[in-house]
Amino acid sequence: MTVDAERLFRAYHETLVRYLTRRLGDRDWAEDVTQETFVRALRQETIDNERSWLFAVANNLVRDGARRAERQRRQLQVMATEAREQEEEEVPALTLERAEEARDARRALEGLVDRDRQALLLKEEGLDYGEIAAILGIEKNSVGTTLSRARRRLAETYEALQDERRRREQHAAS
């Protein structure tokens, strides 16, 4: 089918940015990769399975990491600015709690091997086993095993991090 830029953007931009942000931990980086993905999509005459194609290209772009150093440099600048501003502001308890949960989730996710992590995040974006297998280059029959391993490790690691944090807080309070 012919690539319709606007429809493609409306249909997949949000989910692609979310997937990449979860995977990379950097919204700006995710935006850049998403943009490049759409640029490449628009150069295609036809795309059979748009969702699979977009996620596969995005994964390849992340793997290439050609712009990673530049992105990290920019990210550090932004983070430094934000850190200075945040030091001047009170952090609401809810925000702090959520930030800690997010940090634990990030650490747990980064504890997975790359293939498991990608499979998990792709599944959370609604991709089916066939699409995940195509993107990751694995057998469809092994996606279930990959996901079961990823989910178990993620949950166990996250739980361990939460327990550790609770112990630290109790120790600090006592």
Added chain:
Amino acid sequence: MPHPDEGLIHAWLDGELGAAEAARVEALVANDSEWAAAAADARGLAAASSRIVRALDHVPGDVIPYNAGQSPRRVPRWWMMRAAALLLVVAGSVVVLRQRDSTQVLQDAAAPTAPAPARGPGSMPAKGPPKSAVNAQPKAPLAAGEPAAAGASAPASPRPSVRDAEGKSLDAASLEQRRVDAPVRAALMPQEPAALAAPAAPAAKTQGIAAARPPSPASAAGAVAAPKDERAARLFADDRAEKGNTALRTPALKVDVTCYLVRLPLVLAGRTVLHPVDSASRALWAGAGINPDSLVARNDSLLSATLNGARGSAVRVVAVRSRCPSR
């Protein structure tokens, strides 16, 4: 009975099995306790994983958690809270005593003809400094033996000005002491020449030091909040505004740039695609040759501007109000 296959169970729960395979797994789960337990475990893991992944989205500023890799912020300890409370009480007491002391000194100065109250042993003699000296030199709290209501013996109003009292009522020793102290006071408070030159309004005297003292530029509340306001003003002030005038024209235009999602139009294959850009990433804008300072606030929910891109082409920028990521 086969041993439970976790991968198969996850595939079954995800609806990825064919009808025949799904029916087989369903029967196993229904008839075998091991399979049933494994299925329950898999359901829990799938739900937990989804929740954990969604937690990644709860990131202020949509970036990596700012304290990633560091120890979490600790809950304030009880002794820290107690120390803070104690500090607050002490600071409050000092302020109250200083106000009370300054009021009393002013009243002393304003009532030179009143008979000096009898002082207890160990009390300090009243110097009766002028208003400027009150501002410049915080006094120690009143001694225990000093009458608490010394001002009660002085007329409450109208009070003569400090300058009047200075010339008429202070004794020679007090005047000499004040003359000696004057350079020191001036050195300590160079930002308050007006306070040294002229007394404050009588109404301000009774409100203590803080009220009588004119606000210094460095400590004014507006100056404390200035950096952010100035930044917002720089970003959104009309470019026709005078140079150097960073004040916002109306309160309605007082917006926070971090609350906006700025979209740079990206023309791809003849079509315009709106590409969200984190408005905090001004470094990116600068790299693209775009000056965000020329953004114009049209109203509280929309910013727009036509900027010159890096290649000299006009770039239309639209910013739509979004959530404030760092709040």
